[in-house]
Structure formats: C-alpha cells, structure tokens
Amino acid sequence: MSMALDTPRASLRLPSLDKAAVWIVLVVLLLLAGLASDAFFKINYLTNLVRQAAPVGITAVGVTFVMLLRGVDLSVGAIVSMSAVVCALVMDGKAENLWLGIAAASACGAAIGLANGLLIAHGKVSAFILTLGMSIVVYGLVQMGTGGTARGIVSPGFREVLNSRVGGVLPVLVIFLLVAMAIGIFLQSRTRFGRSVYLIGANPDAARLAGLPVNRVTVIAYVVSGFFAGLGGLALLARTGVSGTNPGAGMEFDVLAAVVLGGTTFAGGRGSVGATFAGVMVLFIALNLANVAGLPYAAQLTIKGLIIIAASAAHSWIGWRVSARTQQ
C-alpha cells in the first residue's frame, strides 16, 4: 500500500533501476580498469580518457534530446566532418578568423539540424531514413567543397589553447565537454523546451491533447542536435587537426552507443543528459580496456556494436520489468 503524498519516507527511496543501471556499470568498469592497469587511476590517464571522449560526448548531448523525443539523428557524424572542414577553411590560418570559423561551424551544424527537423516534423518523414539520407548528402557536400583533399588551416592558437591544460592538469577540452553537458542538463530540466521533449517523447498523443507544440519542439530538438554536433566537430578538429575530408566518419555510431548505454532508448521520454555522460564514459573505458588488452581496431568495432545491442536489450528488459511490476 502506498502512502499519502509527501511523507518523509519518500526521500529515502533509492533511484529506480533503469536510472541507476548505467552508473552501476560505470563504477564496475572503473574498478575493472583499475585492476587491469596500475596507470589507470593516474590523473593524467583519466583526464586524457575524458579528453578523447570530448567530440563524441559533446555530440551526444544533442542527440540525447532527439532520442528522448523517440527520434534518432544519424547525420551527426557527417555534421562533425562538415563542421571541422568548414571551420578550418574559414579560419584559413588567420588569427582574426578564429571566431568567424567557430561561428560558421556551429551555424552549419544548426542549419543541417533545422533541415532535418523541418522535414521530420512537417514532412512526416521517418527520422531514421531522413537523417541517414542527410548524412550522405552532407558527406557529398563536404567532398564537393574540399575537392576531396584535406584543405584549410586552423587559426594559430586554436589547437594550442584547446589542447592545453588549466593549471597543467585539467585539459581545456574536458572543460569544453563538461560545459556542454551542463548546458544540456540545464536545457533538459530547467526549460520549457526540455520538459516538452520529455512529455512529447513519453506520449505524443497525450502531448497533443495537452496543447503542446509538438512540431515546433521537434524542429528545435534537431537544431539542438545539429548545433552540438557542430561543437563536436570543433572539438575533433582541436584534437586531430586537419586530418582529412571525413574526420567524423562513423562517429554517429559511437554517439548512438553512448546515448543508448545511458538509458535514453528509442522508447522516448526516458533517459537524461547526465546518463548520456555516464554512457559516453562507459563506452570509452570499454574501448580503452580493449586497447590495453591489445585487441585490434576491427575487434573494437565489433565490441562497439555489441555494446549498442546489449545496452538496448538490457534497458528494454529493465523497462519491461518495471512496467510489469506496476501493471494492475
């Protein structure tokens, strides 16, 4: 028998399994990693790990919103590539173009997101197919823009600043990631947009009946996803420099894996940006462990795929258990 509202015992309840799952996995993995290698808990190693995760992590913030809405965004890998390439081209090695390059890259991401959102909300196109198609379109545009060779030069100072460590310890890229996460968490829990995303994702029919602007929120969610992918592209550019015309290739799958690991599954309305952060870390620690164990890249790819499958199966199993328990 449940209690009347707001009794003191309410605050003693543990978070439910579906919310805690990814954090439990993260702790277990951290312990495993600590056992596997003495170097793991060294501050440099840890910060380096988070630094590596920054491009995927920043991109995953935006994708979390889309997936909370029962959507998906497979175009983020291409947007990351586009953002990196556009940024380097606009900067053109000149210091005065620094901010222009950053703005252009973010704007490109948001613009692709806007196109995605408008077509999905008003064209009633399947998000899966549309963003897959959009990713091919964007790759094509990038190839056309660069003529197929790595071009463009970043502004002096861009890579140096982003790759430095504050006080010699905390990498600037890690701060970049944490700020992106913080913005995501704020959007998610303190704004009308964030609340509407949860409501619409949880039950679109009820949301419509409650008078929520379903189409507008959908468009904004894809813009947010594109924008964060644009930022992810900047982070990648800072890490790897001008390294090709397609540096973000395949990154959509890392992002998808991280978001699903965090518990933001395709069911909508469940999950959070915080859990996505945990998912990102689980993914990168797992890949790092595979690396330490000497597994080749191909095997790591297989592990990534298995993680996506296992995580979504586990979450739907947990969700099923939870709903079975609450059914009358």
Place this chain on the structure above:
Amino acid sequence: MPLLQTHALTRRFPGVLALDHVDFAAEAGEVHAVCGANGAGKSTLMNLLSGTITPTSGTISVNGETVSFVSPADARDAGIAIVYQEFSSIPELTVADNIFLGREFCGRFGAIDRRAASRAAADLLGRYGISLRPDALVGSLGVADRQLVEFARALATDARILILDEPTAVLSISEQAKLFGVIRTLRERGLLVLYISHRLEEVFEIADRVSVMRDGALVATREKSALTSSELVRLMTGRDVAANTAPALLVEGRRTALKLEGISENGVPLELREGEILGLAGLVGAGRTSIAHRIAGLRPRDGFSAALFGAALPDDPARVLAAGVVYMTEDRKRDGIFAPLAVTSNATAASLDRFALGSFLRLRRERAQAGEVLRGLRLVAASLDTPIGSLSGGNQQKVLFARALLARPKVLICDEPTRGADVGAKEEIYAVLRRLAAEGVAIILISSELNEVLALSHRIAVVRHGRITAVMDNAGLDEHALLVAATGAGSKNAAA
C-alpha cells in the same frame, strides 16, 4: 444435453470477483444473447470460453465433455471460435488468404496453393450464405463485409460455437441486416451463436434466448418471447425505479458557457450554462466520445458549430484548450498519462505557460501549485516525483484531474472520469465534479455508468448515432428510463 455448459465457473482478479459461480447453458442451433451492463462479467465469461484466460475454479463442458482450455488454440480445437469487435484481418490480402491465414494450403516445396485456397474459401462462404468473392482484397471491402470475413475465419476452424462480441458496434442499419441474415443461416446449420450486445433492440431481433449478467453473476436465462424490454432492463440494472439523489439546482443568472449548433436531431441548439453538469447518456459506440472530440477540436466538427461565451470556438486542440475548454480523455493510457514521467510533470503538462518565465521553468512554483491541487484531490502516491505509470488507475485519474484544474477550465469535458477507479476514488471524483460546478465550471460528463450520470447531472442529453436525440431535466429520471431512451427500446418494443 446442452452443447455448451459451465458449472460454477468462477474467475477472480486481484481485488475483484469478475465471475461468480456461473452456471450457464446453451443449445446447438440457437442464437443466445448475453446481456449486462459494463463490468457485469460478459467479457470475462467470453474470455474464459475462448481460452484467453483460465478459470479460478469451475468447469466448462462442450457436448457433455469437460474441457479445460489453456490457450485460445485449445478452445478452437474444441470447436469454439470468437469474433472480436476489432478487425484482425489483413487489408492487403484477399478474402481467401485471410480466411486461411496461418493455415495456408501448401503444395509441393511449401509453395502456397492459392487456387485450392480460393476453392475452399468459395465453398465455405457458400455453405454459410456469405456473399463475398474469395479473391477480393479485404481492404477494398466495406465494414460489414470485413466483419463477415472475420466470421468466415472463425468458421473455417470448423467451429460449432461462435462467439460474437458486439458485432454490430460499427455497422449501419442496412449492414446490420446483412449480418443478421448470415447469423440466421448459421443457426439453421446447427451452430450455437453467442451474441454479446448492449443494444436491446438487436437482442430482441436476433436472439432466441437471453442470458442476463450482473455483478459477475448470471441472474437469469429467458426465452425471448417471455421477456419484455423493460423487464430486461430491470434484470440488467437489478433495480426497480431507484430513488434519485436530486442534484443541486442551477443558480439563476448563470451565463451560457458553451453553445452547440447543429448537433441535435430536432435542430434546437444545445446550451450549457456555467455551473451546469450535463450528462451525455448513450451506449458504447453511440458517438458520445466523438461529440467530445469534435468540441475539443480533435477531429473536424462536421456540420456543427461551437461557441464559447458567444465567440466561435477555434478548431485546433491547443487553441481550444487555451480558450478554456478542457477535454479529459477516456483512454488514460492512449492519450492521457505520460507514463514514465513524474506526477508533477503530468499534472502541469497543459499549463506550462503559468509555470514558465519565457523559456525557463519556475520549478519551485510548479511544484508548490501542483502539490496543492494534488493534495486537494487526495492523491495517494509516494511522492510528487513518482512516475505516474506506477500509480493505481484511480490515482492516475486524479492526476489527470489536477492537469485539467491547473489549466483553469471554463468548460470541462470528462470522458469516463471514473473508469478503473475503485469505489472510494469514485466518490472523491464525484465530489470534485460537484465542487467545480459549484465554482461555475460548465461540465459535460460522459459515462457508461448510468447511476453516475444520474447522480451528478443537472440535465441529461441522450446520444444515438452521433447525434443528440433528447435532452431531459434530471428530475424523476431513473436508470430504466435512461436505458430505454439510450437503446431506443421504447420505440422498438412497443410492438413486441
């Protein structure tokens, strides 16, 4: 010996005795109607007979042999087939394909022998007088014909007992006649047809015998010829003319809140005053919910117009809501609750404007106001952060009430507000409705529970076929009078 018999058949659900020692018997070659109010136990009985659920105790026997069904397949093997209200045929396939779905005629190498299937289908359809072309696409058929495809599918399993669950719920009068023709052929062929329906006029037209259920028990089985419609209603409700708790009188000088034109059969506009509770009475499928949806802008108004305090009501759901007309859904799961989300988020979903400063939420204010309203409704929940999906039906409904109240309605349309609520929660919901009306909110109440409509409404509008056929002051009305009006039994059975 009866073809179908049950002995002390009992089914208990947690907290509910859905079926209580039912001894039911029906013969081959009869159309046997099963009547009863909502929740009387008809569906439970049919689900037991068709193997969808298993009995808590008691037995079922077919042709004198005791059978026990663990699955619908067992019931099918025993010759019992059920046709549900919802169509389960596949529109993209032909009639023959659908009839033998899952039991395809296979030739060599496992290829489907469509010619053999077509021949067998034609044979089956002819035997039962069903005039359908085996090679017609089901999607191209009308509703009645699709219903007949469902019949044929059931008959193809060599059923001797056919259970029809409200088969005419979606049919027009002429389509209904077609269906009845087939049912009579089935009877001539010696089948037992169990016919479940709310519509008394149909029961009197097609049935040979009538069994009446009430509160999980079988209260009577009668020959149709020995039964009048008013007696049947009395058996169903279990009450003679019940004393009606007179609702508070309308205060004079209240303005007209909602005016609906073109919805009444007699052409008189329907006016709903501030503080008035108007009950919509009618059978399941009579179109009450469709009227509510049309007012709320959830589907096109189709020839009627709505005005709120003299101004035309917009036809977009969000704008109808903003204007102060709030619709509470009858189907909580489908378009009511946001199951994984907290009670608070559920309560404020329709009034986020009031809990936001520009784009930003004012969480403390939201929590305070939602908490206040929910406490006023006496919500029982672990906390305001509990996911609504884990609450009981009655408490979920209270949260939906809170959502409606926080949206500050001028007109509130409640569709089955007490569905799934237990007795205590029901009384509390009634109290809320009365209080709202006293505060001046105009309320349209849709409920299949006639006693609920009678206990709460100032006036009652009867709905048949999507239109309002009569509006009555709720003075001296009883369930009997209401059921007669809702079924149209009065007009039909005067001659019988």
